[in-house]
Amino acid sequence: MTERGNSAPLALDRADARVKHEAGIGGAVRAFLDRVRSGDLGSLPVIVGLVVIWTVFTSLNPVFVSSSNLVNLLFDCSTVGVIALGIVCVLMVGEIDLSVGSISGFASAMVGTLWVNQGWPVALAILAALAFGALIGSLYALLFNRLGMPSFVSTLAGLLAVLGMQLYILGSTGSINLPYGSALVDFGQLMVMPKWVSHTLAAIPGLAMLVSGLRTFARRRAANLSTPSMAGLILRVAALTVGLELIVAYLNQSRGIPWMFGLFVGLVVAMNYALTRTKWGRSMTAVGGNREAARRAGIKVRAIYLSAFALCSLFAALGGVLAAARLASASQQAGTGDVNLNAIAAAVIGGTSLFGGRGSAYSALLGIIVIQSIASGLTLLDLSSSLRYMITGAVLAIAVIVDSLARRSRASHGRA
Amino acid sequence: MIESPEGSASVGELVLSLRGISKNFGAVSALTDIDFDVHAGEVVALVGDNGAGKSTLVKILAGVHQPSSGTINFRGRAVTLPDPRAALTLGIATVFQDLALCENLDVVANIFLGNELSPLRLDEVAMEMRAWTLLNELSARIPSVREAVASLSGGQRQTVAIARSLLLEPKLILLDEPTAALGVAQTAEVLNLIDRVRARGLGVVMISHNMEDVRAVADRIVVLRLGRNNGVFEPDASNQDLVSAITGASNNAVSRRAERLRAERDHSAQAGEQRP
Numbered sequence: 001m002t003e004r005g006n007s008a009p010l011a012l013d014r015a016d017a018r019v020k021h022e023a024g025i026g027g028a029v030r031a032f033l034d035r036v037r038s039g040d041l042g043s044l045p046v047i048v049g050l051v052v053i054w055t056v057f058t059s060l061n062p063v064f065v066s067s068s069n070l071v072n073l074l075f076d077c078s079t080v081g082v083i084a085l086g087i088v089c090v091l092m093v094g095e096i097d098l099s100v101g102s103i104s105g106f107a108s109a110m111v112g113t114l115w116v117n118q119g120w121p122v123a124l125a126i127l128a129a130l131a132f133g134a135l136i137g138s139l140y141a142l143l144f145n146r147l148g149m150p151s152f153v154s155t156l157a158g159l160l161a162v163l164g165m166q167l168y169i170l171g172s173t174g175s176i177n178l179p180y181g182s183a184l185v186d187f188g189q190l191m192v193m194p195k196w197v198s199h200t201l202a203a204i205p206g207l208a209m210l211v212s213g214l215r216t217f218a219r220r221r222a223a224n225l226s227t228p229s230m231a232g233l234i235l236r237v238a239a240l241t242v243g244l245e246l247i248v249a250y251l252n253q254s255r256g257i258p259w260m261f262g263l264f265v266g267l268v269v270a271m272n273y274a275l276t277r278t279k280w281g282r283s284m285t286a287v288g289g290n291r292e293a294a295r296r297a298g299i300k301v302r303a304i305y306l307s308a309f310a311l312c313s314l315f316a317a318l319g320g321v322l323a324a325a326r327l328a329s330a331s332q333q334a335g336t337g338d339v340n341l342n343a344i345a346a347a348v349i350g351g352t353s354l355f356g357g358r359g360s361a362y363s364a365l366l367g368i369i370v371i372q373s374i375a376s377g378l379t380l381l382d383l384s385s386s387l388r389y390m391i392t393g394a395v396l397a398i399a400v401i402v403d404s405l406a407r408r409s410r411a412s413h414g415r416a
Numbered sequence: 417m418i419e420s421p422e423g424s425a426s427v428g429e430l431v432l433s434l435r436g437i438s439k440n441f442g443a444v445s446a447l448t449d450i451d452f453d454v455h456a457g458e459v460v461a462l463v464g465d466n467g468a469g470k471s472t473l474v475k476i477l478a479g480v481h482q483p484s485s486g487t488i489n490f491r492g493r494a495v496t497l498p499d500p501r502a503a504l505t506l507g508i509a510t511v512f513q514d515l516a517l518c519e520n521l522d523v524v525a526n527i528f529l530g531n532e533l534s535p536l537r538l539d540e541v542a543m544e545m546r547a548w549t550l551l552n553e554l555s556a557r558i559p560s561v562r563e564a565v566a567s568l569s570g571g572q573r574q575t576v577a578i579a580r581s582l583l584l585e586p587k588l589i590l591l592d593e594p595t596a597a598l599g600v601a602q603t604a605e606v607l608n609l610i611d612r613v614r615a616r617g618l619g620v621v622m623i624s625h626n627m628e629d630v631r632a633v634a635d636r637i638v639v640l641r642l643g644r645n646n647g648v649f650e651p652d653a654s655n656q657d658l659v660s661a662i663t664g665a666s667n668n669a670v671s672r673r674a675e676r677l678r679a680e681r682d683h684s685a686q687a688g689e690q691r692p
Contacts, residue, residue: 013548013561219541225548279535282521286529289520296516297530298501357520410566 013225028232038413041406043351045399046366053370057377064377068254073369073376075189078264079104079323080339081368084346085264085271086315088364091347092275093308094288094356095151097140099158100343103133103313104320105335106166111184111321112176112330113169122184126321133317136162137310144309145302151309159340167332175331178324188325192256201262202248206241213237260322264365267315271361284308289357319343338389345392346371349399355407370395428456429491431588431619432477432508437486439472439643446472447643450486454588454619459610461634462623465662468640470623474590477621478510479503491587509581513592515573517580523547523561523568527580550579553616554609571602578609588619595629607633627658648678 036044057064083100090097107129114125136158143149170176178185193201213233220227251257275281286294287304295301323339324330348354349370350363371392378388434452438445447469454460462470475481477488479497488495490506497503503510517526524540524547533539533546547561556575558568565573574594581589591610595603610633614620624630630637630651637649639661647661 013544216541223541223545225541225544277538279532279538282525282529282532282538286518286521286525289518290516293516293518294529296500296512298504299530357518413567 028229038409040410041351041402043360043362043366045402046350046363046370049349049395050366050370050373053373053377057373057380060377061380064380066254067251069376069380071192071251071255071258073372074251074261075258075326076376077368077372078258078260079319079326080342080346080371081264081319081364082267082322083316083319083339083343084350084364084368085267085361086312086319087343087347088271088350088352088359088361089284089308089315090151090312091352091354092284092288092356092359093305094291095144095305095308096155096344096354097137097151097309097312097316098155098340098344099136099162100312100316100319101335101337101340102159102162102166103136103316103335104323104339105333106162106169107133107317107320108324108330108334109166109170109176111324112178115184116176116178122182126184129321130314130317133313133315133320134310135313137313138306140313141302141306141309145305163336166335170330170332175329178328178330180328184321184325185328187260188322189328191259193259193262195252195256198248198252198257199245201257202244203241205244206237209233209240210237260325263322268361268365275361280304280307285357287357316343338392341396342368342371342392345396345399348403349395351403353403353407354400355403428458428617430454431456431491433489435487435489437473437476437483437488439469439476439481440484445643447476447483450640450643450645452638452645454621456587456619457614457617458635459614459620459622459633461630461637462621462640463625463627463630463637463658463662464640464646467642468662469643470640471592472643473640474510474592474621474623477503477508477588477590479508504584504586507585507587508590509584509586509588510590511574511577511581511592511594513596515577517565517573517577519566520564522564523551523558523576526565526576527583529580531583546583547579550582551575554579554582554612556609557605569602570598571605574598574602574606575609578606578613582613586618588621589613591620591622593623593625595624595626603629627655650678650681 054065063069083104086100087097110129110132111122111125114120114128115122120128140151140154140158143154144151210233213228217227217230217233248257275284283294283299283304284307286297286299287301291301294304320335323334327334346367347359347364348367350360350365350367352359352363374391374395375388378391430453432452432454434450437447437450437452439447450469450473452460452473462473464470472481476483477497479500479502482496482498488497490508495506497506497508500510518529521529524543527547527550528543533542544561551558551561554575556572556579558572558575565576568576578589578591578594594606594610598606607629610620610622614633622630622634634651637651637653637658639646639649639658641662641664646664649658649661
């Protein structure tokens with residue numbers, strides 16, 4: 001036991017003299033650089049990548065950063081982004097779902113058939129599609145939990161089977177047009193937030209951060225724990241609020257923020273809360289990191305897998321419904337092609353590890369903006385989809401390489 | 417700092433008592449008629465060769481396996497342990513040999529894994545405070561509870577695993593090979609931890625192959641051989657006696673003699689208790 005002659009009472013977590021604790025804003029910056037050097041990159045690669053992509057495309061065609069193009073970008077982001085959010089869930093537990101594209105296509109076909117052809121109320125048709133998605137995910141979980149079927153294989157089988165179902169219910173016509181002027185299509189193509197709403201919403205994250213930061217500050221002090229820097233908190237809140245308000249003001253110069261994008265961001269924020277601040281999220285991370293340890297700690301591992309697969313397919317179905325609204329049609333092509341890989345690529349590019357146990361809901365948001373920026377930029381340059389596939393493939397490969405290298409670096413620096 | 421292990425930890429309440437425990441895996445009898453007692457404030461070392469049934473016994477106590485026959489009495493009541501959760505709820509905590517920590521989670525998250533405070537809105541401040549309290553009680557040296565467990569050394573991880581087992585206020589702690597993977601200094605730290613856990617009045621069962629470690633902390637040494645009780649020794653028993661009981665290389669007179677000595681000592685200890 002070391003005797004301490006300090007007059008000031010030490011915080012409970014600052015009693016160990018061997019540990020360097022950075023203080024203040026300069027300290028926060030140094031701690032951040034340390035983390036990056038040891039391979040704990042967080043969302044740094046994607047932000048750097050985004051800056052590079054935007055600079056290149058803007059220099060090639062200035063229309064790229066025009067507010068009207070960016071608003072279109074946000075519309076396009078929302079559909080695949082929601083699917084990518086589901087992919088984050090399965091990647092967190094170290095599994096994969098390769099059938100999200102097919103599920104989204106089938107969900108859009110279901111909405112088309114039930115709503116337009118069968119005359120169901122649109123809300124009911126959407127609910128049925130979502131329920132179907134959750135059901136497929138539960139089936140994958142059942143195959144995984146009870147029969148030990150690797151998710152890679154079961155979802156690959158699901159990719160084909162569900163695509164077949166999509167073609168079957170669309171029948172000979174092959175495509176169903178959703179009526180223009182209906183609320184669903186308007187939501188997918190036209191509806192944007194009034195200016196005051198978007199500005200108010202942009203102020204909320206900063207306020208929430210400030211309130212929760214102050215609350216944590218007071219509680220930690222009361223509990224005799226070290227407190228985070230107050231100046232740093234205020235700086236972050238100010239930067240976040242000013243940044244968001246500027247973006248909103250810029251986008252409001254043209255049509256404004258799509259409600260569909262608002263829904264997507266809302267889901268991302270909700271998922272982020274669930275993954276980081278609830279027991280369920282903690283269990284997801286634990287199962288992804290060390291399944292056996294989670295089991296011995298009393299976590300119901302099978303229930304966690306079930307929730308991950310079901311949520312993933314549910315989000316895939318919702319993404320399919322949004323895509324149908326965006327295109328005003330449910331066709332045989334919906335959900336095919338690059339939807340699957342774009343969704344998975346978005347989650348990985350955004351920083352969710354393919355190896356399980358590391359990731360964040362925000363990676364779906366950041367990743368899909370990267371993917372859609374590439375698509376939008378190449379379309380503006382009048383380049384064909386062949387080039388777009390090649391470039392997106394290369395970006396995905398780079399993202400996975402960064403993930404693997406960072407993982408190796410973390411291991412050698414003693415970080416998880 | 418120095419707590420002498422032979423400083424006669426007062427033998428308290430009988431925490432755990434096994435009678436006639438047998439476990440068969442098909443045709444193989446892993447355990448036959450095992451009797452085993454642990455008292456509060458006592459460290460019992462469980463030693464034996466590979467395949468002696470030590471781990472099977474610990475798994476039965478942790479609720480992983482169920483005994484084929486025999487009774488388990490925990491704090492005076494007959495109990496069954498159908499799953500790990502049941503053992504944890506009763507107050508039997510296990511530190512597994514591989515520690516079963518999640519490397520990607522920080523120390524606080526690992527200590528509270530499966531027992532988080534306020535599940536829908538995790539109370540990080542309260543959990544961090546409790547984690548520090550637990551670690552400080554063990555005089556643990558963890559630089560930061562907000563670092564991922566991957567960045568901790570083997571001894572520190574052992575400390576975290578022991579702190580986690582203390583979270584639910586258990587009455588009995590099972591430690592499976594707590595020093596197997598550790599260096600000299602870290603082994604000493606873990607042995608100090610065991611001393612402190614005993615000082616808190618808990619019963620401790622420790623599996624180890626290392627006779628030196630066993631002698632350093634154990635109050636009693638229980639030897640298993642081929643799934644049967646093969647003698648109970650005092651920590652000052654000679655190495656030769658222990659080794660022959662473990663391997664069965666020597667005649668059984670050694671264990672018979674130790675049994676007789678133990679009975680005499682128990683007798684005098686009881687007489688000692690009757691004196692205030």
